[in-house]
Amino acid sequence: MSQANKYYSGLAVLILSLLVLPFALSAAGTAWVRITNLAILFVFLSLGLNIVVGFAGLLDLGYVAFYAVGAYVYALLASPHFGLHLPFWMILPIGAGLAALFGVLLGTPTLKLRGDYLAIVTLGFGEIVRIFLNNLSQPINITNGPRGITLIDPVRLGSISFGRSDQFFGLVLSGPMKYYYLLLLLLSLVIVVNLRLQNSRIGRAWEAIREDEMAARAIGINTTRIKLLAFAMGASFGGVAGGMFSAIQGFISPESFVLTESVMILSMVVLGGMGNIWGVVAGAVLLSFVPEMLRYTVVPLQMTLFSRIVIEPEVIRLLLFGLALVLMMRFRPAGLWPLRARQREFHKQAAIK
Amino acid sequence: MNPSCLLEAQAISKRFGGVRALHEVSLTIRQCEIYGLIGPNGAGKTTFFNVLTGLCTASSGNFNFAGAPLDISAPHLVAQAGIARTFQNIRLFANMTALENVMVGRHLRTHAGVIGAVLGCAATRAEENAIQQRAVELLHYVGIADRANHLARNLPYGDQRRLEIARALATDPKLLALDEPAAGMNATETAALRVLIEGLRNDGLTVMLIEHDVKLVMGLCDRVAVLDYGEKIAEDVPENVQRNSKVIEAYLGA
Numbered sequence: 001m002s003q004a005n006k007y008y009s010g011l012a013v014l015i016l017s018l019l020v021l022p023f024a025l026s027a028a029g030t031a032w033v034r035i036t037n038l039a040i041l042f043v044f045l046s047l048g049l050n051i052v053v054g055f056a057g058l059l060d061l062g063y064v065a066f067y068a069v070g071a072y073v074y075a076l077l078a079s080p081h082f083g084l085h086l087p088f089w090m091i092l093p094i095g096a097g098l099a100a101l102f103g104v105l106l107g108t109p110t111l112k113l114r115g116d117y118l119a120i121v122t123l124g125f126g127e128i129v130r131i132f133l134n135n136l137s138q139p140i141n142i143t144n145g146p147r148g149i150t151l152i153d154p155v156r157l158g159s160i161s162f163g164r165s166d167q168f169f170g171l172v173l174s175g176p177m178k179y180y181y182l183l184l185l186l187l188s189l190v191i192v193v194n195l196r197l198q199n200s201r202i203g204r205a206w207e208a209i210r211e212d213e214m215a216a217r218a219i220g221i222n223t224t225r226i227k228l229l230a231f232a233m234g235a236s237f238g239g240v241a242g243g244m245f246s247a248i249q250g251f252i253s254p255e256s257f258v259l260t261e262s263v264m265i266l267s268m269v270v271l272g273g274m275g276n277i278w279g280v281v282a283g284a285v286l287l288s289f290v291p292e293m294l295r296y297t298v299v300p301l302q303m304t305l306f307s308r309i310v311i312e313p314e315v316i317r318l319l320l321f322g323l324a325l326v327l328m329m330r331f332r333p334a335g336l337w338p339l340r341a342r343q344r345e346f347h348k349q350a351a352i353k
Numbered sequence: 354m355n356p357s358c359l360l361e362a363q364a365i366s367k368r369f370g371g372v373r374a375l376h377e378v379s380l381t382i383r384q385c386e387i388y389g390l391i392g393p394n395g396a397g398k399t400t401f402f403n404v405l406t407g408l409c410t411a412s413s414g415n416f417n418f419a420g421a422p423l424d425i426s427a428p429h430l431v432a433q434a435g436i437a438r439t440f441q442n443i444r445l446f447a448n449m450t451a452l453e454n455v456m457v458g459r460h461l462r463t464h465a466g467v468i469g470a471v472l473g474c475a476a477t478r479a480e481e482n483a484i485q486q487r488a489v490e491l492l493h494y495v496g497i498a499d500r501a502n503h504l505a506r507n508l509p510y511g512d513q514r515r516l517e518i519a520r521a522l523a524t525d526p527k528l529l530a531l532d533e534p535a536a537g538m539n540a541t542e543t544a545a546l547r548v549l550i551e552g553l554r555n556d557g558l559t560v561m562l563i564e565h566d567v568k569l570v571m572g573l574c575d576r577v578a579v580l581d582y583g584e585k586i587a588e589d590v591p592e593n594v595q596r597n598s599k600v601i602e603a604y605l606g607a
C-alpha cells in the first residue's frame with residue numbers, strides 16, 4: 001500500500017470509530033458520553049491555548065477567562081435571566097468575538113512581558129475576570145453573582161433540541177450523543193485551523209517570536225500585531241468552547257472558571273508537547289479521561305477497603321496532574337509527543353550525555 | 354541631499370545612563386558602496402546599528418534614507434524602508450530549519466493573513482510557493498542550500514553567519530548592515546565571506562560593515578569611518594584612514 005493510501009485508510013478507520021464511539025460509550029453508561037464531551041471541550045481549549053503558548057511562546061495562565069467570557073455570553077443570551085433566547089449559531093460567533101476582544105485587552109498591556117512576568121499578569125487577569133463575574137450582580141444584575149445562571153437553553157437546530165433524545169432512522173440519539181457529534185465537528189474545524197495556521201506565514205511569524213523576538217522585529221515582523229493576533233485567536237477558541245460548555249451544562253457559575261482550570265489546560269498543552277497539535281490532542285485526552293476513570297475506580301475501592309472515602313477524587317486528580325508533570329519532566333522533557341524541532345534538540349542533548 | 358547618497362545620519366547621540374555610547378555621529382553612505390565602521394570594543398558600533406534599525410531609541414539625531422526621513426520608531430518600519438541587519442552574536446530562529454528561517458524573512462514582503470491560511474485559497478498557496486522558492490534561491494546564493502532542512506541550531510558556525518545574511522536578504526533590503534560577520538571565522542571562511550559581500554555589492558546592494566579584521570575591512574571597503582568613545586574620529590578611504598594619526602592612536606595601535 002502506498003503512503004497516501006495508508007494515511008487515508010488510517011484516517012477512515014479513525015473517523016469511523018469516532019462516529020460509533022458514543023454508542024459503545026452509552027452502553028457503559030450515559031455518564032461516559034458526558035465525560036467524553038467534556039474531554040472534547042478540553043481538547044478544544046488546549047488547542048486554543050496552544051496557539052498562544054505553543055506557537056507564539058507566550059505563557060498564559062489566565063486562559064480560563066476567555067472560556068468564562070464565552071460561557072457567560074451564551075448564558076446571558078440564551079436563558080430566562082434576561083429573557084433572551086438567541087440561537088446558538090448566532091451566540092457562538094458573538095462569544096468568540098468578545099473573547100477575542102478580551103484577548104486583545106489582555107495582550108495590549110503585556111506586550112513587553114515574557115516568561116514568568118507574563119505568567120503572573122495573565123494569572124491575575126484570569127482572577128480579575130472571575131471576580132467580576134462574582135460581583136457583577138450589583139447595582140445592575142448582569143451575571144447573577146456566585147449563584148450563577150440556570151436554565152440555559154440547550155442547542156437547538158430547527159426542530160431538533162440537543163436537550164432531549166430523538167430518533168433518527170431508527171437510531172435513538174440521546175442529548176449528550178448529539179452534543180458529541182456537534183463537538184466532534186467543531187473540534188475537526190479547530191484542528192484544521194491549527195494545522196493550516198502552523199504552516200503559514202502567520203504561523204512562522206509566531207514561531208519566530210517564540211524563538212527570538214528581537215531578531216523577529218529586526219526582519220520586519222510587527223510583533224505587536226502578530227502577538228495580539230495570537231492572543232485573539234487563542235481567546236476566540238476559548239470563547240467557542242465556553243459557549244458549548246454553557247449549552248451542555250445548562251448551568252454555570254464563576255466557580256467553573258477558577259485558576260485550577262487554567263493550570264489544567266496548560267498542563268494538557270505541556271504534557272502533550274507544546275506546539276505539536278497531535279501531541280496537544282493526546283495530552284488533553286489523557287488528562288481528561290484518566291482522572292475520570294480513577295474517580296470510578298478509586299471511590300468504590302476506598303469504600304470496600306475503608307468503608308468510607310479517605311481521599312476525595314478531586315484531590316487525587318490534582319495529585320495525578322502533579323505526578324504526570326513531574327514524570328514528564330524527568331523522562332520526556334519535551335512532552336509525550338514533542339514538536340519535531342524540540343524532539344531533535346532533546347535527543348541531541350541525550351546523545352551528548 | 355546628494356542623489357547618490359543612500360543613508361545619511363545626522364548628529365546621532367545615544368546615552369545609556371552615564372555612558373555616552375554615541376555622540377553626534379554624522380555620516381553618509383553612498384549607493385552601492387561598502388562602508389566600513391571600525392573602532393575599539395565599546396566604541397559604539399553595535400549601538401549605532403541598534404539605533405539605526407530601531408531596536409533602541411536614539412537620544413537625539415535623525416536619519417535620511419533613500420531620499421526620505423527614516424522612521425526609526427519601530428524596527429519593522431526600518432525593515433520596511435529597506436534596511437536589514439545581522440547581529441554580532443548570531444540571532445537565528447534556532448529551532449526552525451534553515452529554509453524556514455529564510456522564509457520568515459519574506460514575512461515583510463508578503464501578505465497572507467489568518468483567513469487566507471485557514472481557507473487555503475489559491476492566492477495564499479501561490480504566495481506560499483513563491484516564499485519557499487525565493488528562500489531556496491537565497492540559500493543557494495549564500496551557498497548553504499544543501500543545509501535547507503537542518504535546524505539552524507545544528508549548523509556549523511560559518512553557515513549560521515551565512516544563514517543570517519540570507520534571512521536578511523529575504524527582506525529585499527537596499528542597505529545591508531553586517532555586525533562583525535567574520536568574527537570567529539577561520540581564514541578560509543573569511544575569504545569566502547569576502548567573496549559573498551563583494552557579490553552582494555555587484556548585485557546592487559549597499560553594505561555597511563562592522564568588522565575587527567583590519568585586513569578584511571581595508572581590502573573590502575570603499576570608505577571607512579572610525580568610532581572611538583562614541584565619536585567619529587575619522588572617515589575616509591582605507592589608505593588614508595590607516596595613515597591617520599588619531600586612528601592609529603585610538604585603534605590600530607603600533
Ligand SMILES: Nc1ncnc2c1ncn2[C@@H]1O[C@H](COP(=O)(O)OP(=O)(O)O)[C@@H](O)[C@H]1O
Pocket residue numbers: 369372373374392393394395396397398399400401
Ligand atoms: N543596552 C545597553 N545598556 C547599557 N549600556 C550599553 C548597552 N548597549 C551598549 N552599551 C554600552 O555602550 C557602549 C558601546 O557599546 P557597543 O555599541 O556594543 O560597542 P561596540 O559594538 O563598538 O563594541 C559600551 O560602553 C557598552 O557598555
Ligand SMILES: [Mg+2]
Pocket residue numbers: 398399400441
Ligand atoms: Mg559590537
